[in-house]
Amino acid sequence: MHPFVRLLAGFLVCVVLPRTVAAATPPLITPGAEWRDTQGHVIEAHGGGILQVGRTWYWFGEDRNPSLDPEKRYVSCYSSRDLLHWKFRGHALALSDPEHLGPHWVLERPKVYYSKSTHQFVMYVHLDDARYKYARVAVARSARITGPYLFLRSFRPLDSESRDIGQFVDDDGQAYLIFESRPSGGFYVARLSPDRLSVESPAIAFLDAPLEGGALFHYQGMYYVLGSHLTGWRPNPNVYATAPNLTGPWSTFRKIAPASPDTYGAQSTFTLKITGTKATTVIFLGDIWNPKSLSDSRYLWMPLTISGDHLLLPEPQPWTINASQGLTRIAAQPVPPAR
Numbered sequence: 420m421h422p423f424v425r426l427l428a429g430f431l432v433c434v435v436l437p438r439t440v441a442a443a444t445p446p447l448i449t450p451g452a453e454w455r456d457t458q459g460h461v462i463e464a465h466g467g468g469i470l471q472v473g474r475t476w477y478w479f480g481e482d483r484n485p486s487l488d489p490e491k492r493y494v495s496c497y498s499s500r501d502l503l504h505w506k507f508r509g510h511a512l513a514l515s516d517p518e519h520l521g522p523h524w525v526l527e528r529p530k531v532y533y534s535k536s537t538h539q540f541v542m543y544v545h546l547d548d549a550r551y552k553y554a555r556v557a558v559a560r561s562a563r564i565t566g567p568y569l570f571l572r573s574f575r576p577l578d579s580e581s582r583d584i585g586q587f588v589d590d591d592g593q594a595y596l597i598f599e600s601r602p603s604g605g606f607y608v609a610r611l612s613p614d615r616l617s618v619e620s621p622a623i624a625f626l627d628a629p630l631e632g633g634a635l636f637h638y639q640g641m642y643y644v645l646g647s648h649l650t651g652w653r654p655n656p657n658v659y660a661t662a663p664n665l666t667g668p669w670s671t672f673r674k675i676a677p678a679s680p681d682t683y684g685a686q687s688t689f690t691l692k693i694t695g696t697k698a699t700t701v702i703f704l705g706d707i708w709n710p711k712s713l714s715d716s717r718y719l720w721m722p723l724t725i726s727g728d729h730l731l732l733p734e735p736q737p738w739t740i741n742a743s744q745g746l747t748r749i750a751a752q753p754v755p756p757a758r
């Protein structure tokens with residue numbers, strides 16, 4: 420073979436072919452692995468939640484990067500059109516201790532809502548002191564989804580202690596806050612006002628189980644609530660209950676991952692429903708906490724298997740999604756073409 424032809428063949432095999440193959444294979448979501456944003460930085464969005472606006476999803480979470488100002492608490496924002504590639508959009512919130520909470524004050528589990536009536540975005544967070552005794556929510560607001568969000572106030576929803584919070588927006592647009600209240604021994608689901616700035620009384624539901632990491636979704640006529648037991652950063656068997664209506668009656672709680680005593684090391688933070696052109700998929704979003712280095716906590720995202728009043732978090736495996744179709748595939752199977 421002519422040396423030039425050999426060189427050209429080598430170039431095609433080594434450079435062009437792998438790129439073609441890579442382009443045809445959608446990227447994977449690999450639970451528990453380091454997950455990088457579109458700039459190659461590790462994604463910092465722990466205890467997070469996701470809001471869809473138009474064709475874009477916005478992921479908000481705790482940024483625990485130790486190189487940030489230790490006096491402040493940060494909520495990061497990432498955006499994506501395919502749920503696979505996430506672009507860092509900056510810190511939606513960078514807050515100094517707003518209420519003299521003292522050293523090691525706590526801002527956790529940010530969740531962002533949109534108010535149709537005011538065209539504003541409203542962020543709820545769990546606000547606390549180092550001993551978790553303050554037990555309040557804080558509310559911040561912005562005209563732009565990516566922020567900057569302006570701290571407005573903190574309060575105890577329904578005059579109750581509130582620690583872990585969760586977010587739920589129903590198909591009819593009604594928005595709810597889920598919050599764990601230790602003295603009541605359970606967690607509340609309460610409706611937010613149309614401007615999203617306050618929590619309406621009375622609660623829509625009270626789940627009589629001491630659970631945190633609350634998440635909720637509505638799927639094919641059934642409501643599903645998820646939560647974890649009160650073991651701090653340590654994982655435990657997360658559970659779920661179902662009800663035909665948000666007000667109940669709620670079933671007893673069952674494990675979401677009976678095959679794993681600790682939910683594969685993860686704690687629930689959110690459930691994301693993707694209504695695609697071909698299927699509706701609900702994704703479990705969990706945190707695999709690393710209390711020794713919180714910034715190195717990982718994410719466990721997996722599509723849930725749901726059938727009637729049964730729900731299962733399958734064993735984590737790399738998977739992908741065609742977000743416009745709503746179809747997911749685990750990596751071992753043929754994957755649908757990316758959009």
Ligand code: GAL
Pocket residue numbers: 466527528583631632649650651652686
């Ligand atoms: C967990 C909670 C986390 C954080 C942690 C602190 O139970 O879900 O958000 O508050 O406790 O120990």
